[in-house]
Amino acid sequence: MTRIPWWRDAVVYEVYVRSFADSDGNGEGDLQGIRSRLPHLRDLGVDALWLTPFYTSPLADGGYDVADYRDVDPRFGTLDDFDALVADVHRHGLRLIVDIVPNHSSDRHRWFREALAAPPGSPARSRYIFRSGRPGERPGEEDPPTDWPSAFGGPAWTRLDDGEWYLHLYAREQPDFNWRNSEVRHEFEDILRFWLDRGVDGFRIDVAAGLFKDESFRDLGGRDRRILNGPIYGRPEVHDVYRRWRQILDEYDGDRMAIGEVWADGPEDLALYLRPDELHQVFQFDLQLAPWSATAFRDVIVAALKAVAPTGAAPTWVLSSHDSVRHITRYEQPGNVSGVGHARAKAALLLLLALPGSAYLYQGEELGLPQVTDLPDDARQDPIWFRTNGQLVGRDGCRVPLPWSGRAEPFGFSPDGTRPWLPMPERWASLTAEAQASDPSSMLTWYREALALRRRLLDDLPDDLEWIDSPDTALFFRRGPLTCALNCGDNPVRLPSGTPLLTSTPLYGDLLPGNTVTWLTTP
Incomplete structure (x- = not known):
């Protein structure tokens, strides 16, 4: 009988590190806090946890702006704390996936500081994407090199005092690497080995389709910025990178794996990343994007299964994440106060767990946490909020820290009553893990029962x-x-x-x- 690798049908729990559990009282989650709550994840019945970035970072984009890929940010702990977490995760019978952010770094990264101090055309600048501008409509004005927009609002280019522009598909504090530079490719291969040697079981690859940009730097001309094989995403060169990464992962024992965050035109395009010598998984976001509709769900499932079948891989399903509105809120009907979102969220979990492949859960969904839609403006920290001048509220509402216990903020998230980095609603007093643990009708109990039943049935379920x-x-x-x-x-x-x-x-x-x-x- 062929041995099935652990990740193929795993239930993976996403930990947004800053908002999971605070051990030292600074109002931000940390690695020691995660260690203290591992029994919660074990008892929940998941197979693995995925950590969002915990690396050294100024947190201009919640840690996805990495200043040092080989160290832990002091707010989150130390490398010794990380090693202890890996050991504890494995002791609890779980696996650990960590985020890797290869599309861009922080502007505080050593390489980018060197680039800013170097002249145009220098080797230091060739690690990133620098370009000259083009004439503007008026004499003396200069426009960005292309019409590419930032995903967070505004243009994707920032002009330096020396006249060159650098590319950032996200915040201006996140300059894009030039993946046509061999030094960049070798650097990330070494980073992978650094964390694999420390015992991680896999990587979630941020912006996995975006590493290479069109060499001619074509304008979008009004097309969707995410269009496959367009100037920005889905360039064919990216597949060689993942073939090399697959070789590195295969050098290690224990079924080490990689899952890509890939946005594409359709499931057939996602399947290109799942060829046997590339990534093990890619997220299937269409279920998350689908409305509450049997027809829509069936269409997504049929298309996903059909697309992955030739690759020998399995689909990877998700309903919520740190980047999206929590599904319990999405499933509410406008103006409906009956709590239909709660009922639909319970139903969606069983749908997810019945499907072939793996399921990725987002922290707090097991508590039935809704999106926090009434955060005060002065509390918001998402760069989307700032770059759109408040026109878009951004993602802070799904990143509010978890309520663990007690009747008032910080609900056991931080010790000694420390205020968390994002305010927690008073109405969450009934949603704490402590309050739900002994309630047979709670969302937490539902998740535990559903995950336990899936585990008992799994060996008898075909693909x-x-x-x-x-x-x-x-x-x-x-x-x-x-x-x-x-x-x-x-x-x-x-x-x-x-x-x-x-x-x-x-x-x-x-x-x-x-x-x-x-x-x-x-x-």
């Missing part, structure tokens, strides 16, 4: 699924002995045959209520 006829508002499918039935409508529908195993809301006899999912077993 493909069979669709069953269902009403328009529902989708039914079978994976071996497991049948998953989801009703996205508001009115009940008749259940398919089988014995119910777990249901997100009580059944009406042989009827499946609206916004409900059930797992059934058949002989």
